[in-house]
Amino acid sequence: MRVLVIGGDGYCGWATALHLSNRGHEVGIFDSLVRRHWDAQLCVDTLTPIAPIQTRLQRWKDLTGKEIDLFVGDLNDYPYLEKALLQFQPDAVVHFGEQRSAPFSMIDREHAVLTQANNVIGNLNLLYALRDHFPDCHLVKLGTMGEYGTPNIDIEEGYITIEHNGRKDTLPYPKQPGSFYHLSKVHDSHNIHFACKIWGLRATDLNQGVVYGVLTEETGMDELLINRLDYDGVFGTALNRFCIQAAVGHPLTVYGNGSQTRAFLDIRDTVRCIEIAVSNPANSGEFRVFNQFTEMFSVNDLAKQVQQAGSTLGVKVEVKNLENPRVEAEDHYFNAKNTSLLDLGLEPHYLSDSLLDSLLNFATKYKGRVDQSQILPKVKWRR
Numbered sequence: 595m596r597v598l599v600i601g602g603d604g605y606c607g608w609a610t611a612l613h614l615s616n617r618g619h620e621v622g623i624f625d626s627l628v629r630r631h632w633d634a635q636l637c638v639d640t641l642t643p644i645a646p647i648q649t650r651l652q653r654w655k656d657l658t659g660k661e662i663d664l665f666v667g668d669l670n671d672y673p674y675l676e677k678a679l680l681q682f683q684p685d686a687v688v689h690f691g692e693q694r695s696a697p698f699s700m701i702d703r704e705h706a707v708l709t710q711a712n713n714v715i716g717n718l719n720l721l722y723a724l725r726d727h728f729p730d731c732h733l734v735k736l737g738t739m740g741e742y743g744t745p746n747i748d749i750e751e752g753y754i755t756i757e758h759n760g761r762k763d764t765l766p767y768p769k770q771p772g773s774f775y776h777l778s779k780v781h782d783s784h785n786i787h788f789a790c791k792i793w794g795l796r797a798t799d800l801n802q803g804v805v806y807g808v809l810t811e812e813t814g815m816d817e818l819l820i821n822r823l824d825y826d827g828v829f830g831t832a833l834n835r836f837c838i839q840a841a842v843g844h845p846l847t848v849y850g851n852g853s854q855t856r857a858f859l860d861i862r863d864t865v866r867c868i869e870i871a872v873s874n875p876a877n878s879g880e881f882r883v884f885n886q887f888t889e890m891f892s893v894n895d896l897a898k899q900v901q902q903a904g905s906t907l908g909v910k911v912e913v914k915n916l917e918n919p920r921v922e923a924e925d926h927y928f929n930a931k932n933t934s935l936l937d938l939g940l941e942p943h944y945l946s947d948s949l950l951d952s953l954l955n956f957a958t959k960y961k962g963r964v965d966q967s968q969i970l971p972k973v974k975w976r977r
């Protein structure tokens with residue numbers, strides 16, 4: 595298939611583009627490279643030294659003989675988006691190309707507006723471009739498990755059947771997101787659902803858990819293909835961040851009492867889930883929702899696992915509970931369904947000591963690049 599990966603220079607997108615290319619798909623990357631610009635603005639950097647996108651793609655071609663087309667442009671530049679789509683002629687579009695940090699969206703008004711304008715309008719542009727030029731193309735859109743919040747009932751995959759006053763209906767699952775970033779994803783989901791209904795587009799919304807790990811079969815082939823690994827207080831996510839903190843001897847930064855429970859998956863499963871979604875398209879007019887994660891952990895569980903993995907490597911790891919900069923429930927129920935991707939053939943990589951060891955070893959290898967002043971959270975949710 596011809597698959598355009600929007601956001602293909604980012605953490606999930608880069609690994610996915612290479613994986614799909616390796617599996618024989620014709621792949622294109624569409625990315626404005628704005629994430630590299632935001633890093634520079636905030637004076638943060640990936641732990642791993644990522645090469646410029648052109649160098650990455652040339653190395654991939656030299657190693658495998660496979661060419662990945664590159665479109666450097668912004669989803670919010672509609673004429674360029676149309677031009678790129680018409681040139682590439684996609685059968686599927688995988689959309690990772692958004693501002694994806696909750697703390698970034700909570701810095702101030704400008705960052706909240708930037709996040710929602712970039713994400714919601716970019717996604718809306720894509721929907722119109724698909725409607726006008728590729729109505730049969732399958733949209734695979736990255737959402738997040740954070741869209742659901744932490745309801746006191748089981749989280750279903752996108753829809754819930756409710757009986758009310760003697761009548762019954764299957765409705766979109768209620769969303770209670772916890773940041774302006776997560777809200778942008780909810781708005782995207784609504785827009786895509788509506789576009790499927792009125793124009794007959796086909797879409798899969800992947801509510802992805804927090805991704806951890808850095809190596810995939812493809813990104814591990816060569817140093818120039820290395821993926822980004824964020825550890826700073828704005829873009830770094832749990833577990834990746836903890837491993838890097840452990841490597842530099844910084845106490846693990848557990849927010850609040852650490853009972854917050856979330857859904858997680860290995861980056862090797864991210865790329866596989868996308869491949870599964872692309873190979874099994876939604877029907878015309880269908881807005882399909884999958885919960886894309888493999889396991890659930892509390893923040894304390896993660897901290898304990900990193901401590902244990904550290905001790906097997908002779909690294910002493912301390913844990914520090916910080917005042918929670920976010921507004922979120924700490925002691926809560928969390929039980930989410932995730933059977934759709936398993937039913938389609940996902941064979942999960944579960945979090946194990948060996949993964950933690952390799953992530954810790956990776957973090958240790960590049961620890962000289964860590965700027966310790968970027969570790970603690972600086973963005974607060976409250977006024």
Ligand SMILES: NC(=O)c1ccc[n+]([C@@H]2O[C@H](COP(=O)([O-])OP(=O)(O)OC[C@H]3O[C@@H](n4cnc5c(N)ncnc54)[C@H](O)[C@@H]3O)[C@@H](O)[C@H]2O)c1
Nearest residue numbers: 601603604605606626627628629668669691692694802805
């Ligand atoms: N990383 C995670 O743990 C995680 C978890 C759940 C969901 N997701 C979702 O997966 C997607 C990718 O996340 P990531 O961690 O790879 O993020 P990332 O920041 O590493 O990558 C996003 C990429 O999109 C590009 N981009 C952003 N806005 C764009 C625009 N308007 N036009 C063109 N390109 C644009 C950026 O330059 C960047 O390369 C996001 O939509 C995110 O919400 C990520």
